[in-house]
Amino acid sequence: MSSPVVLELDQVSVHFGGIKAVQSLSLQLHEGEILALIGPNGAGKTTAFNVITGVYQPTAGEVRGFGQSLRGLQPHQVTNRGFARTFQNIRLFKDLSVRENILIALDRTTRNTTLQSLLRSPSFFRDEDSKREKVEELLNIFSLHVSEESSARNLPYGVQRRLEIARAIATGAKVLLLDEPAAGMNGQETASLMETIRFIRDRFALSIFLIEHDMRLVMGISDRVAVLEYGKKIAEGNPKDVQADKNVIRAYLGTE
Numbered sequence: 001m002s003s004p005v006v007l008e009l010d011q012v013s014v015h016f017g018g019i020k021a022v023q024s025l026s027l028q029l030h031e032g033e034i035l036a037l038i039g040p041n042g043a044g045k046t047t048a049f050n051v052i053t054g055v056y057q058p059t060a061g062e063v064r065g066f067g068q069s070l071r072g073l074q075p076h077q078v079t080n081r082g083f084a085r086t087f088q089n090i091r092l093f094k095d096l097s098v099r100e101n102i103l104i105a106l107d108r109t110t111r112n113t114t115l116q117s118l119l120r121s122p123s124f125f126r127d128e129d130s131k132r133e134k135v136e137e138l139l140n141i142f143s144l145h146v147s148e149e150s151s152a153r154n155l156p157y158g159v160q161r162r163l164e165i166a167r168a169i170a171t172g173a174k175v176l177l178l179d180e181p182a183a184g185m186n187g188q189e190t191a192s193l194m195e196t197i198r199f200i201r202d203r204f205a206l207s208i209f210l211i212e213h214d215m216r217l218v219m220g221i222s223d224r225v226a227v228l229e230y231g232k233k234i235a236e237g238n239p240k241d242v243q244a245d246k247n248v249i250r251a252y253l254g255t256e
């Protein structure tokens, strides 16, 4: 029996006026899976993430998280359901330090009320300790210790991308949506990111849905790959089969 579905797109369409960015897309992400979404520029990949995360509402169809409809939810409410994402154009608090960027995301998950923090109750101290541990662990995993006091804006691109993933995990998410996590990274950084993605999947029991143009990364870590072209899914399967698929080759090379 295959593992439970954590995220489902059920015949989802997203239209912008006359532009059919996503057309009747159905996809399932299973617990513990790494699923990649690939396709040429403008194929609708980021739009698919935007409709999952509540940035857009579907024109038709339905998105379900852990079996429940996400219809009408705002992005922060989708985060509360256990879904966190990173962005193609990195979004961090640029003037805050690496550590502060992680702490802010962690603060979503602590249960302490203002009253509890004012009273410095036992649960306040417990939460503070576990928060500190969590920050340390994330700084370690993403090799961010050397730059923990730097402002996010002063970090090299690849480091900012790692920080964005650390933040997404800090929200307590069970499902990560990564929009081109390796963009702007060199070969060595990409290879190490690949290992880190696998590691965090196991360490935090995550399911991962990623958009990526770097085929080495996609083929190296994905359990399954789905391919979009002009908003439509043209292939889906294991990396090897998808890579050899005639429609996929045509979509990428523009020839039969």
Ligand SMILES: Nc1ncnc2c1ncn2[C@@H]1O[C@H](COP(=O)(O)OP(=O)(O)OP(=O)(O)O)[C@@H](O)[C@H]1O
Residues within 6 Å of the ligand: 016, 019, 020, 021, 039, 040, 041, 042, 043, 044, 045, 046, 047, 048, 088
């Ligand atoms: N808010 C919007 N308003 C109008 N059109 C949009 C909007 N967002 C996306 N589009 C259009 O929808 C289509 C899909 O865009 P999308 O950003 O999802 O592609 P993508 O597959 O992520 O491409 P890339 O690989 O370049 O990031 C494009 O034609 C784009 O111009």
Ligand SMILES: [Mg+2]
Residues within 6 Å of the ligand: 045, 046, 047, 088
């Ligand atoms: Mg995109």
